[in-house]
Amino acid sequence: MAAALRNVTTYDLKLAAPLALGFVVFFITPLVILLALSFQADPQGSHYGLTQYVNFLGDRFSLGVLGSTLWLGVKVTALTLLLGYPVAWLHQRAPSWAKGTIMLLVLLPLLTSVVVRTFAWVVILGRQGIVNASLAGLGLIDTPLKLLYTESGVVIALAQVQMPLMVLPLITALSRIDPNLADASSVLGSGHWRTFRKVILPLSLPGIVAGCLLTYAAAITAFITQSLIGGGQMLFMPMYIYQQASTLQNWPFAAAISIVFLVAVLVVVSIFNALGRLSRGYTNA
Amino acid sequence: MVSASPSSQASSRAASQAAPRGQTLLLDGITQRYGQSVAVNDVTLDIRGGELVALLGPSGCGKTTLLRIIAGFLAQTKGHVIVGGETVDGLPPNRRSVGIVFQNYALFPHMTVAENVAYGLDARGADRATQRAEAQRMLDLVKLGHLGDRYPRQLSGGQQQRVALARALAVNPSILLLDEPFAALDKNLRLDMQIEVKRIQRLSGITTILVTHDQEEALSMADRVAVLSQGRLEQFSPPTQIYDAPDSLFVNTFVGSANLLGGVLVDFDRGGGRVRLDAGGLIETRAPKGDLLPGARVTVCLRPEHLRVDPGAEGVETLNGVVEMGLPLGATVVHEIRVGDGSAVKVAEPRLERGLLLAPGTPVRLAPVAPRLASVFAAA
Numbered sequence: 001m002a003a004a005l006r007n008v009t010t011y012d013l014k015l016a017a018p019l020a021l022g023f024v025v026f027f028i029t030p031l032v033i034l035l036a037l038s039f040q041a042d043p044q045g046s047h048y049g050l051t052q053y054v055n056f057l058g059d060r061f062s063l064g065v066l067g068s069t070l071w072l073g074v075k076v077t078a079l080t081l082l083l084g085y086p087v088a089w090l091h092q093r094a095p096s097w098a099k100g101t102i103m104l105l106v107l108l109p110l111l112t113s114v115v116v117r118t119f120a121w122v123v124i125l126g127r128q129g130i131v132n133a134s135l136a137g138l139g140l141i142d143t144p145l146k147l148l149y150t151e152s153g154v155v156i157a158l159a160q161v162q163m164p165l166m167v168l169p170l171i172t173a174l175s176r177i178d179p180n181l182a183d184a185s186s187v188l189g190s191g192h193w194r195t196f197r198k199v200i201l202p203l204s205l206p207g208i209v210a211g212c213l214l215t216y217a218a219a220i221t222a223f224i225t226q227s228l229i230g231g232g233q234m235l236f237m238p239m240y241i242y243q244q245a246s247t248l249q250n251w252p253f254a255a256a257i258s259i260v261f262l263v264a265v266l267v268v269v270s271i272f273n274a275l276g277r278l279s280r281g282y283t284n285a
Numbered sequence: 286m287v288s289a290s291p292s293s294q295a296s297s298r299a300a301s302q303a304a305p306r307g308q309t310l311l312l313d314g315i316t317q318r319y320g321q322s323v324a325v326n327d328v329t330l331d332i333r334g335g336e337l338v339a340l341l342g343p344s345g346c347g348k349t350t351l352l353r354i355i356a357g358f359l360a361q362t363k364g365h366v367i368v369g370g371e372t373v374d375g376l377p378p379n380r381r382s383v384g385i386v387f388q389n390y391a392l393f394p395h396m397t398v399a400e401n402v403a404y405g406l407d408a409r410g411a412d413r414a415t416q417r418a419e420a421q422r423m424l425d426l427v428k429l430g431h432l433g434d435r436y437p438r439q440l441s442g443g444q445q446q447r448v449a450l451a452r453a454l455a456v457n458p459s460i461l462l463l464d465e466p467f468a469a470l471d472k473n474l475r476l477d478m479q480i481e482v483k484r485i486q487r488l489s490g491i492t493t494i495l496v497t498h499d500q501e502e503a504l505s506m507a508d509r510v511a512v513l514s515q516g517r518l519e520q521f522s523p524p525t526q527i528y529d530a531p532d533s534l535f536v537n538t539f540v541g542s543a544n545l546l547g548g549v550l551v552d553f554d555r556g557g558g559r560v561r562l563d564a565g566g567l568i569e570t571r572a573p574k575g576d577l578l579p580g581a582r583v584t585v586c587l588r589p590e591h592l593r594v595d596p597g598a599e600g601v602e603t604l605n606g607v608v609e610m611g612l613p614l615g616a617t618v619v620h621e622i623r624v625g626d627g628s629a630v631k632v633a634e635p636r637l638e639r640g641l642l643l644a645p646g647t648p649v650r651l652a653p654v655a656p657r658l659a660s661v662f663a664a665a
Contacts, residue, residue: 180391186378187356187385188405188456198404202395 038255045252052256062240062257069237070264072154073220079159080166080215081208087163088170088207106167114161118225121157122148125229149231157229158219165218166211173207174200209276213269220265237261307335307490308369308459310355315364317350317516324350325361326516332494332509334369337486339495339507343539347516348496352462355494357381368459379408384453384491388465390445392437398448399424399433405456423451426485443474450482454489461486461493467502479506500540504528512536532574534584534662543586544630547664550581557657560585564624566604568653573661582664589633591658594620595650596643604651606630611642618642622649 041051056062091102109117124130125147132144147153177200185195223238230236235243237257245254310332317325325347332338340348353359355366357378366373373381392401402423403416411419424430427447437445446466453461466482467475483506486493497503503510504524512519512527512535520532531537538545548560550573558570560583570585577583594608606624617633620643624630630651643649653659 178389178391180387180389181393183356183358183378184385184387184391184393184452185404185408186358187381187383188452189379189408190404191379194408199393 034255034258037252038259040252040255043250043252052253053260055253056256056260065235065237065240066260066264068151068234069220069261070268072151072158072226072236073216073268075151075155076158076162076219077166077212077216079155080162080219081212083159084163084166084170084211085208088167088174091167091171092174103171106164106171109161110164114222114224115228117161118157118228121153121160121225121229125153125157148229149233151230151234154226154229154234158222158225161222161225162215162218165214169210169214170204170207173204173210177203206276209272213272213276216268216272217265307333307492309334309367310460310492310494311365311367312351312355313365313367315351315354315366316362317347317354317359318362323516325354327364328513328516328518329364330511330518330521332492334492335490336508337483337493337495337506339497339503339510340513341497341500341503341510341540342513343498345515346513348498348513349464350516351513352385352464352494352496355460356383356385356462382456382459383462384456384458384460385462385464386446386449386453386466388468390437390449392445392448392452394437396436397433398429398435398437398440401437401448402433402452402455404452409456419455420451423455424448426454426488427451427481442470443478446470446478447481450485454485454491459492461491463493463495465497466495467497467499475502482506504540512539514539530571531586531660534586534665537586537660537662541588542631543588544592544628546585546587546624546628546630547626548583548585550577550579550583550661552579553577558661560659560661562604562626564604564606564626564628564630566651567602568604568659569656570659570661571657573663575663577661577663583661584664586660586662587630587653587658589619589631590617591653591655592630592632592651593634593654594622594632594639594643595652596647604630606649606651608643608645608647608649610645613642620649622651624651 038052039048039050041047041049087102087106091099091106094102122129126132127144127146127148129148131147132141135141136144147156181199181203182195185199190198220236221238223242226234226236227239230239241254241257241261244250244257310330312328312330312332315325315328316323328347328351330338340351342348350359354361357373357376357380360374368382392398393404396404399417399420402420403411406416406419421430421433424433427450429444429447429451432440432444437448440448449466463482467478470478479502495503495506504527507524509521509523510527511521514535520527520536522530522532527536527540531540534545537543546562546564548562548568551559551561551567553559553570553573555572558573559567560570561567562585568585568587573583604624606622609621609623609629611621612619613636614633616636618636618639620632620634622630622632632651
């Protein structure tokens with residue numbers, strides 16, 4: 001019996017081996033090379049040291065780029081949560097025929113390329129775009145609003161592009177909540193808002209945490225959307241790294257920024273994870 | 286339950302002392318339609334304050350729909366819900382003052398037991414100290430005073446149910462609704478909890494509606510039982526009357542077991558009737574239900590304990606048959622008898638009286654243990 005169980009375990013590990021190998025070759029190894037590269041003092045690699053990190057951390061411009069990137073993620077995540085929660089809630093409450101339609105609409109953005117979606121936003125937000133044309137047509141504005149190449153434009157576009165990453169975990173979390181709980185809360189004297197605040201929201205926390213984590217990670221690393229909607233005026237970390245590596249051929253500095261960015265993201269992710277663990281205690285009924 | 290007048294006096298005295306809050310509940314001509322289908326069809330129930338009424342029926346009979354209408358989750362198509370003389374039709378669930386114990390208890394998993402019980406008080410704006418004191422009082426009532434700091438998942442099924450009951454009662458509701466509350470419990474625990482719920486209901490004197498598909502549960506717990514079938518109220522009577530004097534063939538067969546025998550109504554008056562059975566023999570019955578004339582085709586319902594087996598004594602005007610099988614079931618023995626028209630009749634007798642089982646193939650005569658026990662309905 002014990003031997004049989006042991007066999008099953010080793011068998012399972014063998015099944016994971018191909019993926020593990022790929023992971024080591026294509027992720028761990030480049031990461032180690034990246035780390036090594038970041039300790040080169042100059043692009044030629046003549047000697048090693050902390051020069052690149054000192055350069056980055058001592059440079060207000062670089063720190064500004066890091067800060068605005070992390071802050072962009074916060075804004076996108078907040079907007080996505082704000083817009084996504086009602087969609088997930090609607091899906092939960094909808095009759096079964098409508099659920100399919102809502103799910104399709106949520107998933108639809110994933111079926112088109114992110115480049116296509118982003119160019120759509122360029123068309124929508126541009127000076128002659130749909131938003132400005134409509135507002136001008138209604139006589140609400142005289143001169144076109146500047147939406148494209150602004151941070152607000154980037155936030156809006158990113159929120160739409162990453163929406164499925166927020167909505168799907170929320171739908172999962174909400175569908176796990178026993179519908180009787182809302183009924184119980186209601187007969188005990190709670191109105192809709194109190195039921196939401198005291199019962200639904202706390203119990204959907206795992207979904208909120210998971211959705212925020214995915215959205216945040218996707219938003220701060222969204223090279224294409226950030227660059228196309230943001231244009232040349234705004235610089236975020238992915239573009240900064242790209243410029244240093246490709247345009248300026250300063251590989252060690254690019255590597256050092258990457259590592260700093262990675263660490264910053266890991267810190268944010270661990271905060272989210274800690275929140276997730278806290279909230280999980282809630283729900284395992 | 287039927288005979289003991291001193292005990293009923295005692296219980297009514299206890300109810301009046303412990304809680305003056307038993308509100309009357311009148312369901313007045315409730316109808317609920319979903320598109321073309323009718324889930325509840327013109328049901329009227331006049332429930333006394335402090336009474337425990339069971340809504341009994343198979344799944345899909347409309348009992349859960351009725352419960353949701355009383356709670357305010359559903360707005361009925363027609364009719365009125367009147368609590369303590371006041372119509373509550375327009376009120377949402379949170380303003381109806383009902384308590385519900387759900388089948389799966391629906392305890393809030395992210396709150397402690399005490400927080401669960403205090404939830405309704407908090408919603409009503411009670412201060413912290415009152416909440417804590419009242420939650421403790423309710424938990425003491427259900428004998429869980431020491432578990433207030435636990436989370437629901439740390440409790441057993443029976444304990445979770447007690448918490449659900451305490452939570453429902455903490456807000457001092459006018460009506461307590463129990464939605465199949467014992468279905469998830471195993472058999473021994475179920476009996477304990479039934480006794481416990483009955484005790485607490487008596488103690489608090491709260492008008493209680495028990496929704497169940499379990500006839501034993503309905504008969505043992507309720508003061509009166511409302512039997513529902515396909516959205517219609519079939520009968521609303523005390524348990525013994527439901528069992529002994531069913532109003533319809535459905536009630537007769539759904540509650541307890543019954544042998545159905547075809548026959549022709551010979552004659553009848555108010556006190557009873559006589560039916561000539563297709564299987565042979567003339568049997569004295571209760572007065573037939575419905576508009577029946579002598580000569581009508583009828584179905585006679587005989588409960589297994591209404592009959593006695595007389596071996597080897599075939600008569601002329603009697604129900605004769607042959608033993609197919611005998612089963613000793615603890616206190617009773619059950620014989621299955623193949624009678625004249627080919628149908629099988631089950632007969633249950635006390636084992637001490639019957640003695641040995643009858644061998645298959647033994648010719649027997651079936652006699653009623655007393656006249657006028659069988660019910661008669663128009664043939665289906």
